[in-house]
Amino acid sequence: MKSSESSPKSRAGSSHRKPSRAKSTVSPRGDTRGERRRRKIFKSLHDCIIRKGYVKTTLADIAEGADMTASHLLYYFKGKEDILEQYFQNVSVRFLERIETFGGHDTEEQIDLLADFWFKGETSTRQEIGFMLECFGAAVNDDVLKVTKADFDARCKAYLVDLFDGAGESLFTNSRDAAELAYSMMIGLRSAVYFDDDITLEHAHRLFRQALFRMSGLSRQAAA
Structure with a gap:
């Protein structure tokens, strides 16, 4: 138990540390007291950012939401930046693991799964997009x-x-170019949903899905 509680501080990084690859910082043994407290801190940070934004969120706000003092919180993290760095890393890993499971499906199914994940899932509420x-x-x-x-x-x-390499009749000879455009649309449409009242998640979902179908040479599916 002692080692699981002391590890957060030893692993905490400064803003100059550069990990070589996104890697979850959550221990496989997520039932220890230290891991439970870390999860409460992560949730508090998440909720504070959604409620008042990252810049206006203080360490005291995060500690209060996690039912601990700021000094106690510093046993687990070096500061607000460290909490966000580790939390964002964990979320990125979870997203990537989910997306990469889509690869076992055919192109049409992958497009539907991807569109649903980004524009229909629990990660697609306006609040989560803001986060x-x-x-x-x-x-x-x-x-x-x-x-x-x-x-x-x-x-x-x-x-x-x-995905585009596996498409039968892609409109692009270079799948990397197609991927750049598709990713730009994905991030851009999510941003548009947050800032533009004239575009809804449903509208963004339809645009993204239809665009990827057409880019993959699946025009018939795009019209559906």
Whole structure:
């Protein structure tokens, strides 16, 4: 038990640490007291960001939401930045693991699964999209977040390259170009849903799905 509680502090990173690849920081043994407290801290950070934004969230806010003092919280993390870095890394890993399971399906099914994941799932509420955008914004000046985001982008695009490689009659001779466009649409439409009242999640889902069908040479499915 002692080692599980002391590990968060030893693993905590500064804004200059650069992980080579997104990797979950949650221990496989998630039932220890230390891991339960870390999860409460992560949830508190998440809720605070959704409620008032990352910039306005203080360490005291996060500690209060996790039912502990700020000094107690610092036993697990070095500060607000460290909490976000590790939480964003964990979320990125979970997203990637889910997306990469789609690869066992045919192209049409993969497009439907991907569109549903980004525009219909529990990660697609306006609040959760706002949380994602807060993380992306914080990554501009945080080296750890920047590397995690870059790895997330690269692996999402690699998945899309495989999707277009498997398409029978793709409109693009270069699957990497198609992947860049598809990923840009995915992130762009999610951002548009958050900022533009004229586009809904349902509308974004339809646009993304139809675009990927057409890009994959599946025009008949795009009209459905």
